[in-house]
Amino acid sequence: MLKTPIARGVALATLGATLAIPTMAQAAFVDDSKVNLELRNFYFNGDNRQDDAAQSKAEEWAQGFILRAESGYTEGTVGFGVDALGLLGVKLDSGRGRVGTGLLPANDNGAPDEFSSLGLTAKAKISNTVLKVGTIEPKNMAISRSDSRVVPQVFTGTQIVSNEIDGLTLDAGYINQVNNRNSSDYEDLGASLNGGAIAAGNEIDDFIFAGASYKLLKNLTGSYYYSNLEEAYKQHSFNLIHVLPLGENQSLKTDLRYARSTDDGSSTVDNKAYGAMVTYSVSGHSFGLGYQEMNGDTGFAYVGGGTDPYLVNYVMIGADFAKANEESWQARYDYNFAAMGIPGLTFMTRYVTGDNFGADGRGKEWERDTDIGYVFQEGSLKNLGIKWRNGTYRSNADREIDQNRLIVSYTIPLM
Template structure:
């Protein structure tokens, strides 16, 4: 990945749509080729309550995200290539309102007017197994790249997926560098507990047991010379009449790795229970972050936790937290395209410098409407509202307005 000028987005589109000069290769590569351009307009307003140098972080930006994927060459061993290019454009910011992670800036410096990145991924497929080398966007429990701001977080490295046994999915890989949400530059990979490395190795997988509607996951991850992490995950679903019950249990065991001395000895227990009927789903979540440090995970990732929500992750040292959540799909109530949720999370027993009984809470409201017909069909409008009151950070009131539209190019 490298920093590129805005016209690189157009170049990436043209490259992905171009047909190779060799007819046989061209036919096989383009058989299943896809190309999309996602337009994302995002307004972000975070109002800080209480004393502090910055009273609010408020910015507005436009993102363009191109994704191109070829098919595979014919034969027992298929080859292909993927292209990912993204451009972020500042629409409104200032020195005293910067720092939303929409743009490459920080409080006191509103930064450049635009930023961008481009990456290529070579891929090879044999039977039901696939190897990717180059640009990687991981979506596994021990490394979930984030896409919660303007442009997605991306990595470089290699990833292998093996699906030769029915029900068994094995994943292995190494990530070398990261392009953070608001950056054009590749960097070493950081962790939430401190430390950086140019190697993140993982191995694991899932096994589906259809007879009991369950999925068992087992993972091992190492951020070299920072932390080592084991994860055991069990997912259950059970229809009971018109109600579908669900449970997602995750147990993480994390420690120091290599020559790092961050004194990491952490156990995380995460549980999400759900009950869905028709248009309505109710969820209850519980987490216990057991350790003298916060829960370790890759910087800016989406941690695989029940109580990771809009602003907080409820993963501070010794923190216990509970969540109540309600989701509704208004299609069943005569309003197709409208979905919403409301949730409340409370955390207690936080080990802070001034007390071992700190607490915090977050309340979220989230509505998304996708236009169902007409010239604006599939345009999605989203409003995300959050309120945080915490002994660990400044109190926050936050609103995000997001417009998403994806154009299918081929």
Template sequence: MYKSSLALAVALGVLAQQAGAAGFVEDSKLSLSSRTLYFNNDNREAPDNKPRPDTRESGQGFKLDYISGFTEGTVGFGVDAQAVWGIHLDGGKGYHADNSSIFPSDSDGSAEKQWARVGANAKARFSKTEAHFGSALAPNLPILVSNDGRLLPQTFEGGTITSKEIDNLTINAGQLTHAMGRASSNRTGLSVAGGVTESNKFRYGGLDYKLTPDLTLQYYYSNLEDYYKQHFLGATHVFKIADDQSFKTDLRYFDSSKDGKNGQTGYFFNNNGGYAKNRNEVDNKTWSAMFTYTLGGHALMLGHQQVSDDGGFIWLNQGSLADEGSGGASFYLFTDSMINSFAKAGENTTFGQYSYDFARLGVPGLKASVAYLRGEDGRNRDVPGTFSEWERDARIDYVLQEGTLKGLGFSLRQGVYRGTGASSANDQDQTRFIVNYTYAFM
């Protein structure tokens, strides 16, 4: 931590001397984002020792972002900074879920009243290549997706490089060392579900190549030291049928295996509650295919996903570490749904979604969707046989298009999850109501 903080401080000192350079200030952006969240989760089969089955909480989050331009010269320098502040508004006495990844818990199991953190990145640009180094990184890549599904966003510490020197080719590489959870003021090392030992080295590299205007090919490699190695292949194609009609194909394949101490004490992997041939070791192949037909404001999506029998799908997840609030992670599969993941060993999941953009009916900013996922042949690590599970998610979103509060957004989401047989999750009904607004100062 000392070395990275010192390096960042030196970089910021250099930038301060050049802050007057054209571009650094002129291209700067400063914005304040507000998010109000109401979260209601009804655990239909709550454990006997839980006094109330529901989790009912609300909170207010603020995020201040400063993004500078770059100084002039062959190599341009800049800085990005972010400050976040979460406030617990109300949970209804006894309705706060301890070990929550939504709001941090106090020592007595109740929700903390507030939490905050500050992060910053130094950055440099040479030609069409950018490097970022700091503690406010938010990657959105096939092998790592920063989670922003609750009150405050998840961020990472480390360094990243993005290069677009070659036409139609984007190269991404980086090394991350720590994570800041969406319900925490602290940073932790990196891990996976079930892993209680921190790793401080997540390395990745990958290519996005636009072979034609309609076809993009991807390859990525990542390695979380002492936990797993992962290869990803992806292909996305959009066939334009007419001006307002298209057919999209999205194919994804992951191949994951153990690394270093994975399987040893402290480096376990719980396979997302699923069976594993080698119980505590990463061993997985997952493929998925999604097809979307769009006509005017209508969009119909259908797809299928297959997780191999040898072990569940793997992704970066700090939820098993000692720091409460570090949990909450996203992953690059179509089944990363509102409640469940559908990523257990052996699981075959068929899914579909229908969405409509009401701009076609003269109501711009209003969108609605409903999705259904059903997983079969899943295996639980503690119970013989297989199980099935399903989830239905619905949401409606509206963003004001004009007026003083232009950009003010409302989102109502409702999910229902049910499992049968040896499913490791409780049946749940979940509702979220979210209000978002961002004000740009410059």
């Protein structure tokens, strides 16, 4: 962990010099390189709405700096390169009794003034196959890193992605540690089991995944992934996505998902997850209807620590709507104002309701979310993005929450 801004600057400058050295011998290494700095300002306000809650309010404000340096590849049959990721979160406002937003680390004294980390990735490329070792950011059906706070979640491990056959993508990897969105340190993996359990004393050390995505027809793509979180679960995931053109500026998208999760080691995981989302789009408007059902002794299982599970009803606050035996519906509407001559302005609202969970089967929960975002298209503020996210969550089995998030982001290309 880098302790001070000076130390961070020295480390990142050293990294930049290291990336520049190969220019004398390998032009492609630097010619295809790119470096950018994303500035992300994030305000989070959460009202837990109960006077007797352990913490009735979560409110923090932070500034994030995300520096990405990606080299090209050396020449030859096997090309080699290196990537770097520097993450820095700075506290702008927080306090004891207001922590827990996920923006900043939390301790007995509140939140520290800053947190940071540096990740390095070695990579090799043969034809259309790329191998990465070190810091990786997988985003697939088996595991998807979260990027919904001031800095993203990242992992350490190995990932190989191959696109040698037209229309076919092969993806496999191994992960052994995670650096969460509000942390400077890499930690062992955890699990979100939704009612499952792992025997005491069993440690989670390894996560493996392997999958394929294939374009079966022009408008039909099928995917399959196998994954195993040691001592927690084994999972088979299937997905079909079909887009049916219906004429000028119209389409119907169907997204079907199924996952079978079973125990591993001495865990108790047993779940079948069904999901479907149908979206009709016309002239900037999108109308979606989703359904999700959990069957089995436990709910949906996935890697913990803030990862994004591959579920149609995974949303902002209530998260996954994936408790044992839960059934949930979603209605969603999106509008892209580019259709009426205002490019960069977008709107989304959705409502999700779930029931039939809990010991007596009487558990109910619902959530309503609204996003409004704008990205400046020209002028001195070009590419500056502003997004306001509002959410309301209610449940007869959990706390009630109202949330507002305001995110301002801007990416500066440095190379």
